[in-house]
Amino acid sequence: xxxxxxxxxxxxxxxxxxxxxxxxxxxxxxxxxxxxxxxxxxxxxxxxxxxxxxxxxxxxxxxxxxxxxxxxxxxxxxxxxxxxxxxxxxxxxxxxxxxxxxxxxxxxxxxxxxxx
Amino acid sequence: xxxxxxxxxxxxxxxxxxxxxxxxxxxxxxxxxxxxxxxxxxxxxxxxxxxxxxxxxxxxxxxxxxxxxxxxxxxxxxxxxxxxxxxxxxxxxxxxxxxxxxxxxxxxxxxxxx
Numbered sequence: 001x002x003x004x005x006x007x008x009x010x011x012x013x014x015x016x017x018x019x020x021x022x023x024x025x026x027x028x029x030x031x032x033x034x035x036x037x038x039x040x041x042x043x044x045x046x047x048x049x050x051x052x053x054x055x056x057x058x059x060x061x062x063x064x065x066x067x068x069x070x071x072x073x074x075x076x077x078x079x080x081x082x083x084x085x086x087x088x089x090x091x092x093x094x095x096x097x098x099x100x101x102x103x104x105x106x107x108x109x110x111x112x113x114x115x116x
Numbered sequence: 117x118x119x120x121x122x123x124x125x126x127x128x129x130x131x132x133x134x135x136x137x138x139x140x141x142x143x144x145x146x147x148x149x150x151x152x153x154x155x156x157x158x159x160x161x162x163x164x165x166x167x168x169x170x171x172x173x174x175x176x177x178x179x180x181x182x183x184x185x186x187x188x189x190x191x192x193x194x195x196x197x198x199x200x201x202x203x204x205x206x207x208x209x210x211x212x213x214x215x216x217x218x219x220x221x222x223x224x225x226x227x228x229x230x
Contacts, residue, residue, distance in 0.1 A: 032215060032216065036221075041223075042223060043118060043120070043206060043221035043222050043223045043224055044206065044208075044221040045118070045221070046218050046219075046220075049218065051216050090159060094215050102147065102149075102164065102172075102210060102213050102214060102215050102217055102219070103149065103161040103164060103172050103174055104149075104151075104161060104219065105161070106158060106159035106160075107158075108158050109158065109159075
């Protein structure tokens with residue numbers, strides 16, 4: 001079965017510092033990978049997605065992620081964070097086993113806490 | 117604003133009751149998904165509809181049911197509610213339901229069962 005592991009439940013970081021949020025997945029088939037962000041009291045917003053092609057994916061708000069097939073990872077990075085980046089970040093895979101369905105399997109989330 | 121609307125925003129009810137959550141997808145989107153976010157289970161896929169027909173089922177309890185209407189809005193019905201059903205319920209929509217589609221999430225309905 002497919003699964004997603006987000007190794008850190010919380011990542012504290014100072015403003016303007018770089019950050020990496022880790023995501024590993026487990027799957028016996030090819031996957032599509034996503035990062036979503038959830039701001040307090042809001043729904044989820046797509047940051048970026050990997051479908052195929054270049055393994056370095058650039059998203060919104062200065063975030064990027066690198067797909068590493070050999071390490072089954074899809075870590076999210078930002079070179080310099082802002083207070084406004086404080087939010088919960090979810091890594092997800094698209095379950096491709098079911099054919100035409102597009103259900104997402106989410107990790108447990110990482111709370112990015114940016115401190116001044 | 118994702119363009120996906122959900123009502124109500126908050127719902128407080130008692131055990132044993134039945135509630136209906138409503139979702140309107142983005143204009144033009146044919147596929148609707150329901151997810152449950154709870155502290156112990158995290159974010160879990162419940163069910164997907166495409167153009168009125170059920171496309172996929174996840175960890176949805178038998179007490180829960182959903183449907184998508186001809187105008188493409190969807191409703192999630194939760195019955196015989198238990199304390200453990202307290203959670204944030206998200207609806208998402210996508211244009212066609214293909215695996216490459218981006219899912220756009222609504223703001224959620226927070227259900228509290230007392």
